[in-house]
Amino acid sequence: MISVYTYAGSRSLRVVWALEELGLDYQCHALRLDKGEGQTPEHLARHPDGKVPVLVDGDVTVFESGAICRYLVAKYGKDGQLMPSDxxxxxxxxxxxxxxxxxxxxxxxxxxxxxxxxxxxxxxxxxxxxxxxxxxxxxxxxxxxxxxxxxxxxxxFxxxxxxxxxxxxxxxxxxxxxxxxxxxxxxxxxxRPAWARAIAREEEAAAEVAS
Missing domain, CATH: 1.20.1050.10 (Glutathione S-transferase Yfyf (Class Pi); Chain A, domain 2)
Known part of the structure; x- marks a missing residue:
């Protein structure tokens, strides 16, 4: 299962939007960066500066939104989806x-x-x-x-x-x-429906950790 670590409204929204456009199953984990959760040893092992987004796909961990989205499309995109094939x-x-x-x-x-x-x-x-x-x-x-x-x-698109x-x-x-x-x-x-779904997914994840 793909996992993405997010902070609502940040660059992580790009990754969640791409995941939704690709129709992939994933888990969305919101981090309360304002509470210092990015600086825990666990998250620093994912991202050396404690930021988001971070994608974990099996044994593969990728940070930086551009690199994550390129990886997702290269691995899971079909027929030029989100990226030209040539x-x-x-x-x-x-x-x-x-x-x-x-x-x-x-x-x-x-x-x-x-x-x-x-x-x-x-x-x-x-x-x-x-x-x-x-x-x-x-x-x-x-x-x-x-x-x-x-x-x-x-x-x-x-x-x-x-x-x-x-x-x-x-x-x-x-x-x-x-x-x-x-x-x-x-x-x-x-x-695009994926845009609304991405926003809702990030907000839901943020609400879960805030409650």
């Missing part, structure tokens, strides 16, 4: 996964860290405007290649869309404007 298409997928993770998401996370996530003595408020500028620049690069019609890679949708959702929550041409794209992606 090397050229896979390269395009990886190109956008890396772009979202390193260029689009990172300035958002930098702002969040210096606004509320880091210890007070480590916060540097002057970093936040620079991070906002970096996000705007990365968004402009995205717009030059993707206008919100169709899908980010090829002619089918893929992991690239999962990662982009969650990241743009974070941008909206941080009060960054999302270009109008992406509104319909976001609505189409979040209307």
């Amino acid at each position: 090397p050229e298409g896979q390269a395009q997928l990886d190109q956008w996964l890396f772009f979202v993770l390193t260029e689009l998401e990172q300035p958002l996370w930098t702002q969040a860290k210096h606004a509320f996530a880091l210890p007070d003595e480590q916060k540097v408020a002057s970093v936040i405007p620079t991070a906002a500028w970096e996000y705007k620049r990365a968004l402009g690069a995205l717009e030059r290649r993707f206008d919100g019609t169709g899908w980010l890679v090829g002619d089918a 893929s992991l690239a869309d999962i990662f982009l949708v969650q990241t743009l959702g974070w941008a909206e929550k941080a009060r960054h404007p999302v270009p109008e041409q992406f509104k319909d794209y976001l609505a189409r992606c979040t209307a």
